[in-house]
Amino acid sequence: MGGPEIDRLIGLLAKLPGMGPRSARRAALKLLQQPEARMLPLASALAEAARAVRPCRLCGNLDSRDPCSICTDPRRDRSVVCVVEGVGDLWALERAAVFNGVYHVLGGTLSALSGIGPEDLNLVPLLARLSEGGVAEVILALGATVDGATTAHWLTDRLRPLGVNVTRVAQGVPIGGALDVLDDGTLAAALRARRA
Numbered sequence: 742m743g744g745p746e747i748d749r750l751i752g753l754l755a756k757l758p759g760m761g762p763r764s765a766r767r768a769a770l771k772l773l774q775q776p777e778a779r780m781l782p783l784a785s786a787l788a789e790a791a792r793a794v795r796p797c798r799l800c801g802n803l804d805s806r807d808p809c810s811i812c813t814d815p816r817r818d819r820s821v822v823c824v825v826e827g828v829g830d831l832w833a834l835e836r837a838a839v840f841n842g843v844y845h846v847l848g849g850t851l852s853a854l855s856g857i858g859p860e861d862l863n864l865v866p867l868l869a870r871l872s873e874g875g876v877a878e879v880i881l882a883l884g885a886t887v888d889g890a891t892t893a894h895w896l897t898d899r900l901r902p903l904g905v906n907v908t909r910v911a912q913g914v915p916i917g918g919a920l921d922v923l924d925d926g927t928l929a930a931a932l933r934a935r936r937a
């Protein structure tokens with residue numbers, strides 16, 4: 742259309758989550774039409790983030806500090822560790838502002854189908870932290886999928902012998918949700934997880 746630079750830009754944008762060729766073309770055009778206001782600030786933000794942001798060596802969170810700002814926050818309760826699959830899950834919990842402990846990012850779940858075994862997960866820093874003592878509870882906040890459940894079972898078996906209380910987030914009826922739209926599995930889980 743207008744030279745290899747534009748094609749390359751559109752090609753790279755189209756690979757981003759939530760973007761297809763059409764939205765990539767629209768985004769590229771917006772950037773190209775406002776180089777000073779949009780494109781150069783974006784380019785420098787990308788370069789700066791690529792340079793500065795790294796996984797935290799303790800928990801796997803992404804931050805420009807290592808250990809990350811959650812691990813080093815003196816107001817956080819280090820005796821409770823919430824295990825999540827990815828940084829996106831950590832962000833979701835932080836947005837909800839419902840958890841004041843620290844996290845551990847696994848970087849995936851066990852998956853027989855995809856050939857992902859324990860050695861592919863970020864486990865060593867978690868086991869090291871537990872063996873240092875001071876952790877009373879590990880909350881497994883993994884997805885309600887087959888792989889999430891498999892991983893939760895495996896972790897429970899692995900962590901309980903270390904003398905730590907292992908709990909799992911409940912599954913059930915969403916807040917504001919109606920019963921008759923739930924799938925059978927969610928409904929069954931909600932019934933099993935009932936409490937007074």
Ligand SMILES: [Zn+2]
Nearest residue numbers: 797800809812
């Ligand atoms: Zn951290």
